Amino acid sequence: xxxxxxxxxxxxxxxxxxxxxxxxxxxxxxxxxxxxxxxxxxxxxxxxxxxxxxxxxxxxxxxxxxxxxxxxxxxxxxxxxxxxxxxxxxxxxxxxxxxxxxxxxxxxxxxxxxxxxxxxxxxxxxxxxxxxxxxxxxxxxxxxxxxxxxxxxxxxxxxxxxxxxxxxxxxxxxxxxxxxxxxxxxxxxxxxxxxxxxxxxxxxxxxxxxxxxxxxxxxxxxxxxxxxxxxxxxxxxxxxxxxxxxxxxxxxxxxxxxxxxxxxxxxxxxxxxxxxxxxxxxxxxxxxxxxxxxxxxxxxxxxxxxxxxxxxxxxxxxxxxxxxxxxxxxxxxxxxxxxx
Amino acid sequence: xxxxxxxxxxxxxxxxxxxxxxxxxxxxxxxxxxxxxxxxxxxxxxxxxxxxxxxxxxxxxxxxxxxxxxxxxxxxxxxxxxxxxxxxxxxxxxxxxxxxxxxxxxxxxxxxxxxxxxxxxxxxxxxxxxxxxxxxxxxxxxxxxxxxxxxxxxxxxxxxxxxxxxxxxxxxxxxxxxxxxxxxxxxxxxxxxxxxxxxxxxxxxxxxxxxxxxxxxxxxxxxxxxxxxxxxxxxxxxxxxxxxxxxxxxxxxxxxxxxxxxxxxxxxxxxxxxxxxxxxxxxxxxxxxxxxxxxxxxxxxxxxxxxxxxxxxxxxxxxxxxxxxxxxxx
Numbered sequence: 001x002x003x004x005x006x007x008x009x010x011x012x013x014x015x016x017x018x019x020x021x022x023x024x025x026x027x028x029x030x031x032x033x034x035x036x037x038x039x040x041x042x043x044x045x046x047x048x049x050x051x052x053x054x055x056x057x058x059x060x061x062x063x064x065x066x067x068x069x070x071x072x073x074x075x076x077x078x079x080x081x082x083x084x085x086x087x088x089x090x091x092x093x094x095x096x097x098x099x100x101x102x103x104x105x106x107x108x109x110x111x112x113x114x115x116x117x118x119x120x121x122x123x124x125x126x127x128x129x130x131x132x133x134x135x136x137x138x139x140x141x142x143x144x145x146x147x148x149x150x151x152x153x154x155x156x157x158x159x160x161x162x163x164x165x166x167x168x169x170x171x172x173x174x175x176x177x178x179x180x181x182x183x184x185x186x187x188x189x190x191x192x193x194x195x196x197x198x199x200x201x202x203x204x205x206x207x208x209x210x211x212x213x214x215x216x217x218x219x220x221x222x223x224x225x226x227x228x229x230x231x232x233x234x235x236x237x238x239x240x241x242x243x244x245x246x247x248x249x250x251x252x253x254x255x256x257x258x259x260x261x262x263x264x265x266x267x268x269x270x271x272x273x274x275x276x277x278x279x280x281x282x283x284x285x286x287x288x289x290x291x292x293x294x295x296x297x298x299x300x301x302x303x304x305x306x307x308x309x310x311x312x313x314x315x316x317x318x319x320x321x322x323x324x325x326x327x328x329x330x331x332x333x334x335x336x337x338x339x340x
Numbered sequence: 341x342x343x344x345x346x347x348x349x350x351x352x353x354x355x356x357x358x359x360x361x362x363x364x365x366x367x368x369x370x371x372x373x374x375x376x377x378x379x380x381x382x383x384x385x386x387x388x389x390x391x392x393x394x395x396x397x398x399x400x401x402x403x404x405x406x407x408x409x410x411x412x413x414x415x416x417x418x419x420x421x422x423x424x425x426x427x428x429x430x431x432x433x434x435x436x437x438x439x440x441x442x443x444x445x446x447x448x449x450x451x452x453x454x455x456x457x458x459x460x461x462x463x464x465x466x467x468x469x470x471x472x473x474x475x476x477x478x479x480x481x482x483x484x485x486x487x488x489x490x491x492x493x494x495x496x497x498x499x500x501x502x503x504x505x506x507x508x509x510x511x512x513x514x515x516x517x518x519x520x521x522x523x524x525x526x527x528x529x530x531x532x533x534x535x536x537x538x539x540x541x542x543x544x545x546x547x548x549x550x551x552x553x554x555x556x557x558x559x560x561x562x563x564x565x566x567x568x569x570x571x572x573x574x575x576x577x578x579x580x581x582x583x584x585x586x587x588x589x590x591x592x593x594x595x596x597x598x599x600x601x602x603x604x605x606x607x608x609x610x611x612x613x614x615x616x617x618x619x620x621x622x623x624x625x626x627x628x629x630x631x632x633x634x635x636x637x638x639x640x641x642x643x644x645x646x647x648x649x650x651x652x653x654x655x656x657x658x659x660x661x662x663x664x665x666x667x668x669x670x
Contacts (some may be wrong), residue, residue, distance in 0.1 A: 037424070037426055040424065042423070043421075043424040043425065045424070046417075046424040047421075049417070050420075145502060146500075148412075148436045148437070148439060150438035150441075161442070233413060237412075237416055237438075237439045237442060238439075239436060239439045241412055241436045241438070243409075243411050243412055243435060243436065244411060244413040244439070245411065246407070246409040246410065246414075285421065288405060288421045288425060289425055291371070291403040294404060294405055294406070295379070295670070298408070
């Protein structure tokens, strides 16, 4: 019976993925056939780089959302990462590897602090991470006086502008991170626990899962990835600025939601998030290619997000209903009198 | 679920075909783009209207791109996308001077004429900067105050310290004031941090500590409403001791305030002309004549010096106020 349940869940998820892939391909084919200039190497590179930093943040956000949480602070951690690595190199004079390692470590620590506050004070993660978002935004402004920091070494710029076999380094970082994290999420015991916690935190706790430890680790992972994205963005633009990545948290959350994760927790995959990020990048690219009034872009993004959330809720409800009916059948069977 | 997927696909196709129809016609025309860091702001709507109108005179088409939340990195990405798309020229206002350097340089290297307007990125390879010369604008403002109030002018300045643009405005203001009213002086400066409420607080304190102040010069767009509220707070909103508030904005509420005698005057930049001139320079760069540009081989003739679009000091009854009070729709 458990085999049947697994089949039901997998098939629903794959239907959603196939739908997303079909729509994405249709948009690409349609905009290319009507407007041209879409399937060119230059445009595909721009298309990929356009969402890459939000996509990296979305990887961490996937874990947080499966856990039943949310991390609104990623965009300000991203900008803080940019500014910190810039200050450590330009003002303190640290070498690139040391400044980069210190920055991602501090960003991971900020993420862990989000987790600690959520666990220790039992405050909703939306409130905690909103507080961190606002605090860090203020810190970013205050420590830069609203100015950007530039003047980086070529070895640092390589992290954002360098290429390996003709592919930009941030894209390679994203692919490697997505594969590694996707495999861990699918197969590693520690990461499998987050589905359990997201499905029912109380049940997970009673089953002996160390919920607090898992939560702190996942928020630290989210902060770490936002920090990595920030470092690469500073290298890509050759400048660190408090305004970079404004509202990026919404695009990261949007990628996860469009990728089919249940915003209530308990379901979602890295593959879905990657599809969601590609979809948002393609929609944005279609707007630029078609020269449609960009004022409508946010409307389309918002509507897509709403549709994605509603579809994932419909699927979750369907699964719930099917599970209930299977459970009921099992109860009915057990209540039937046994034949002698 | 199948139905949902099919509906999504159908919706995307329908929306695409609706959007595509008017745009397909543009494929054969020359297409130019403007990139801003605050999409939807009245100021940039004026600039884009000028850009569009100038393009219409030569049968070119335009588009507006950029974020709505002052994210210069999003502007850089927009520039990259427009280059990949193959536009004929790009006018960009830099939300952050350093962040745009890479993308502007890449655009120029790809042969797409790119210039900055309103906010410059001087370290980049941009063709030129089209916008307000801050020193000249400050000089005009100072001269106007000197002519209106004379040697008795005692000026308090509301500003954000440390910004080059504001430093140049203030320097120009002081020299413009001294050119017509040598007895006038700037007696105090306050940091409004670009925030309306903060502007009210610090300007109130400034007026209380310096009762001789009879002019507040707002050296940027944000503090004017706060400064006006400060004059109310100290009872000098009207009457014989009224403080003359000189704004730096063409927002409709400020213009209405001038017509209602609340503000003394305002420094009106000319974003519409920034748009017009930006397009004309890009057009010229995209159409080489018999001789290439000396500075940008392969492109047409464009000056390399900054192009000052100037300002006008608007006072009550100026016919320009009426025109500016009906902002363009994009």
